[in-house]
Amino acid sequence: MTTQLRSHQYCHENAGPPTRSESYPRCERVGPEWGESWVVAIFDNDTLVELRRWERFTDDNKAVERWNKLVADRNAITPESAEALQALRTSGLLQPGTRIVKAFRDGDSLVGVYLLTPTAPEDASVLEKIIRLPRK
Structure with a gap:
């Protein structure tokens, strides 16, 4: 998983043994960004059970633009689901x-794409959360 996150320019600060919740800040990169982002991975033993990509913007219009893009990208993969929203x-x-x-x-994942009013502690504007559902 670390390799996949690195390909999206998120780096793991490996400062000790793995924990239940691991953070992956943005790698050093060239060029401007409209906001900042980071990923938090939640594990159950060695199995990834939840992935959260937080994005923080100082400009609400940029946050809405980014949220719309994430929703459009997800819709290109699979349609919105009333069942998933209810879950x-x-x-x-x-x-x-x-x-x-x-x-x-x-597939076996539930995905939520959130437009947020920034609140502590993350103060994020956008969240994409992927939750692996238990197999039945």
Whole structure:
């Protein structure tokens, strides 16, 4: 997984043994960005169970533009799902500060793309959360 994140320019700061929650900040890169982003991976033993990509913008219009792009990119893979949205709502997976969320079912994963009102501690504007569903 670290290789995949590195290909998207997120680097792991390997400062010790793996923990349940690992952070991957943006790698050093050339060129400007409109905001900042980072990834948090949640593990159950050695199995990835949740991946969160947080994005912070100082300009709300840029946040909305980025959220729209993420939703369009997800729709190109799989359509929005009312069932997935209901699963997010009933399982308590809505984030604090959620302005709007679109949900998708992608194989054995539930995906939520959130437009947020920035709130501590992340102060993020956009969140893409991928949750691996237990196999039945």
